[in-house]
Structure formats: structure tokens, C-alpha cells
Amino acid sequence: MGSNILQLGYYLFEGYYWLILIAILGSWFPKFQSTKVGEWIYKLGDPYLNLFRRFIPPLGPIDFSPIIALFALKYLGIFALEGLRQSLNAIGI
Numbered sequence: 547m548g549s550n551i552l553q554l555g556y557y558l559f560e561g562y563y564w565l566i567l568i569a570i571l572g573s574w575f576p577k578f579q580s581t582k583v584g585e586w587i588y589k590l591g592d593p594y595l596n597l598f599r600r601f602i603p604p605l606g607p608i609d610f611s612p613i614i615a616l617f618a619l620k621y622l623g624i625f626a627l628e629g630l631r632q633s634l635n636a637i638g639i
Contacts, residue, residue, distance in 0.1 A: 559623030
């Protein structure tokens with residue numbers, strides 16, 4: 547059961563990582579943002595990306611905040627899943 551919970555957590559973090567990556571790549575194509583799928587992806591991804599855009603301003607036409615956001619999400623996932631694994635081990639699941 548514990549491995550199923552960890553696997554679900556891994557898939558959630560990995561899925562959100564790919565959603566953010568698609569949102570970043572989709573920003574290069576203005577027509578993508580106006581599609582139903584594009585609107586859905588941006589509604590889910592923009593709140594997370596806006597956290598980083600608030601603190602890391604673009605340098606001219608280049609915006610480095612999505613790169614930092616992807617690294618942060620990857621490491622947050624690693625730390626969160628490791629903490630969950632240790633917690634599940636501690637309670638014996």
C-alpha cells in the first residue's frame with residue numbers, strides 16, 4: 547500500500563512537471579494559448595509559474611523564471627516524496 551501511495555505521488559509530481567513544460571513550450575506558439583487544451587494547461591500551470599515570475603523579472607525578451615520553476619518543482623517532488631516515504635516507513639505501511 548505504501549508503494550502505491552508513493553507511486554501516485556510520483557505520478558502527480560511528474561504529470562505537473564510535464565504540464566508546466568508544455569505550458570512553457572506552448573507560450574512560443576500564440577495560437578496554442580487560444581485552444582481549449584491550451585486554456586486548460588495555462589489555468590493549471592500559470593499560478594505556479596506566476597510565483598516565480600513575481601520574484602525573477604525577465605531579462606529583456608528572455609524569461610528565466612520557468613526554468614527555475616521546473617528545477618524547483620523537480621526538487622520539491624524529490625524532497626516531498628522522500629519525506630512521504632520516511633513517514634510511511636515510520637508508521638509501518
